[in-house]
Amino acid sequence: MRLELESLLALADERVLERGKTLFLRGAVLEAARSRNRLQARVQGSAPFPYRVEIDLNKGEWRCSCPYTWGPVCKHLVAVAFAALEAPEIFARKKLGRSTPVNLKPLLELSDDELLRFLWQLAEERPELMEEFAYNLMQRYE
Secondary structure: OOOOHHHHHHOOOHHHHHHHHHHHHOOOEEEEEEEOOEEEEEEOOOOOOOEEEEEEOOOOEEEEOOOOOOOOOOHHHHHHHHHHHHOHHHOEEOOOOOOOOOOOHHHHOOOHHHHHHHHHHHHHHOHHHHHHHHHHHHHHOO
């Protein structure tokens, strides 16, 4: 299924559409990249960390790391769609990481102690990533 950005925008309710366009207009779309028919960006919304957005036009799939669950499309996705339509020059052309799921099997085979040590090491090496993850995790369960 091929997705057109206009079709994605049509899925957003009016308030989400307005808020997403406002995000785009105020320059909240950050680190935007494009590879063929895939878009990735970080969008600074109301949270302390930018949310991660990915749109795959070929597969007709999209996702955002925000906790929005009240409709199919959040304001961050709308902001990226507007950016791609109205300011495509902000998207750097580069090879994007694969969008296939990561193989979790090796991690799931670790004992609880090994997994916790791994997470602590990751927190020491990439504290900004762990802070973002912790914040987003808490948002999902509030």
